[in-house]
Amino acid sequence: MNVTVVGLGYIGLPTAALLAQRGHRVYGYDVNAQLRRQLQNKEVATREAAVRQAVHDALDSRGLTVVERIGATDAYILCLPTPTVEGKPDLRYVEAAAAAVAGVAQPGSMIVLESTVPPGATERIFGDALAAQGKAIDEFRIAHCPERVIPGAIMRELRENARVVGGRTPQDAEMVSRLYASFCNGEIARTSLCVAEFVKIVENTFRDVNIAFANELAIFAEELGVDVWATIALANKHPRVNILQPGPGVGGHCIPVDPHFLSDANPIVTELIQAARRVNDRMPYRIARRITELVQPATGSTIALLGAAYKADVEDARESPSSRIDTLLRERGYRTAIYDPLVERFHRPLCGSLRDAVSGADALVLLTPHTVFAEIDPGEVAALMRHPRLMDTRNFFDADQWKRAGFECYTLGRPAPKRLLDAVA
Numbered sequence: 001m002n003v004t005v006v007g008l009g010y011i012g013l014p015t016a017a018l019l020a021q022r023g024h025r026v027y028g029y030d031v032n033a034q035l036r037r038q039l040q041n042k043e044v045a046t047r048e049a050a051v052r053q054a055v056h057d058a059l060d061s062r063g064l065t066v067v068e069r070i071g072a073t074d075a076y077i078l079c080l081p082t083p084t085v086e087g088k089p090d091l092r093y094v095e096a097a098a099a100a101v102a103g104v105a106q107p108g109s110m111i112v113l114e115s116t117v118p119p120g121a122t123e124r125i126f127g128d129a130l131a132a133q134g135k136a137i138d139e140f141r142i143a144h145c146p147e148r149v150i151p152g153a154i155m156r157e158l159r160e161n162a163r164v165v166g167g168r169t170p171q172d173a174e175m176v177s178r179l180y181a182s183f184c185n186g187e188i189a190r191t192s193l194c195v196a197e198f199v200k201i202v203e204n205t206f207r208d209v210n211i212a213f214a215n216e217l218a219i220f221a222e223e224l225g226v227d228v229w230a231t232i233a234l235a236n237k238h239p240r241v242n243i244l245q246p247g248p249g250v251g252g253h254c255i256p257v258d259p260h261f262l263s264d265a266n267p268i269v270t271e272l273i274q275a276a277r278r279v280n281d282r283m284p285y286r287i288a289r290r291i292t293e294l295v296q297p298a299t300g301s302t303i304a305l306l307g308a309a310y311k312a313d314v315e316d317a318r319e320s321p322s323s324r325i326d327t328l329l330r331e332r333g334y335r336t337a338i339y340d341p342l343v344e345r346f347h348r349p350l351c352g353s354l355r356d357a358v359s360g361a362d363a364l365v366l367l368t369p370h371t372v373f374a375e376i377d378p379g380e381v382a383a384l385m386r387h388p389r390l391m392d393t394r395n396f397f398d399a400d401q402w403k404r405a406g407f408e409c410y411t412l413g414r415p416a417p418k419r420l421l422d423a424v425a
């Protein structure tokens with residue numbers, strides 16, 4: 001089949017490569033001319049080795065061609081960003097791409113939206129775009145097939161994850177699910193457009209609400225003077241309880257964004273969802289406030305931040321709590337130094353080494369639990385810091401080992417050591 005993938009970002013590019021691997025003739029289009037040029041020159045920026053390899057193979061074999069404009073093909077898969085602006089979904093990227101596709105798509109072709117959108121958006125956007133071209137939506141196969149991959153394992157999850165294909169009609173769902181079955185080995189469930197849209201947002205909202213619960217417990221436990229991590233581990237021994245882990249906030253392109261698609265659509269019935277968002281949004285402020293309690297005065301003090309990515313073992317720093325905490329600390333007068341060996345793009349320059357970040361620092365704050373950080377030798381770090389203090393927002397390090405190396409340790413969700421609080425007083 002001839003397939004055009006529109007939007008060659010985190011999702012679109014590996015999807016295009018996988019389609020090509022499975023024998024489709026794939027045309028990739030992105031509005032970003034620099035990205036198109038890079039891909040045409042076989043420069044693939046992602047650090048995910050499996051994605052890089054798959055894209056190189058697809059370009060080398062000419063199964064994937066990066067094109068300068070969208071043409072007529074049997075199918076279109078749209079993978080555009082769907083951010084929120086002040087809590088409201090910004091669907092302009094999807095609308096612009098839908099207009100471009102509607103201009104060239106021939107009756108009978110499939111038009112599939114992978115981007116996360118509010119319930120009702122797929123039919124409205126494609127309906128309007130086709131109508132603007134004098135085309136009837138009934139003549140096209142319209143579907144929403146939300147993406148569920150996890151950064152770090154994109155190629156494997158694209159092949160193996162179960163997928164939901166929501167069709168505008170049962171026939172649309174049937175045809176599009178056949179296309180997806182040609183490159184996905186996971187179960188493919190067919191449903192309506194609106195259910196597919198709702199399912200995707202519900203999944204991420206579930207995680208947001210449950211992380212908020214864990215964060216609330218962490219704050220409660222600190223005030224109660226008990227250890228939240230031990231509490232959660234014990235509670236999770238109940239066969240029907242599975243509490244998630246607290247942390248410095250929720251980042252990434254999906255979990256902090258998608259709940260707004262529900263609360264914006266229906267503010268009245270989404271009280272819990274909105275409260276969870278507020279709890280998670282406040283976490284970076286709580287962490288920054290705790291740092292200001294532990295390290296005084298701000299002027300002349302340096303805080304070393306470990307991790308810029310929004311979660312472990314990924315290069316992605318979008319909406320990262322680290323970015324918010326860094327900004328808050330600098331606003332309060334601290335110098336900050338951030339080290340993350342995985343991240344290349346951040347809102348300001350990162351340190352080139354751990355040594356650069358911790359030298360002369362007054363506290364070290366673990367924000368992202370990258371596996372490579374487990375190799376850090378606390379003794380070496382203590383020798384470089386002005387004040388060996390550790391704040392661990394993920395319960396990642398062995399606090400006893402760091403204490404033996406001379407650190408004063410504070411872990412989110414555990415009462416602060418009395419010594420540290422006395423020092424503040």
Ligand SMILES: NC(=O)c1ccc[n+]([C@@H]2O[C@H](COP(=O)([O-])OP(=O)(O)OC[C@H]3O[C@@H](n4cnc5c(N)ncnc54)[C@H](O)[C@@H]3O)[C@@H](O)[C@H]2O)c1
Pocket residue numbers: 006007008009010011012029030031032035079080081082093094096097114115116117146147148149150151253254
């Ligand atoms: N990244 C993830 O892990 C992930 C996981 C599940 C779902 N999603 C969802 O998938 C969608 C895509 O996310 P992403 O992470 O791939 O975004 P992204 O920002 O990495 O990529 C989107 C690409 O679309 C391009 N683009 C924007 N407007 C365009 C237009 N009019 N025509 C052609 N190209 C255009 C951009 O230049 C960019 O390269 C979003 O809705 C997101 O919520 C993402």
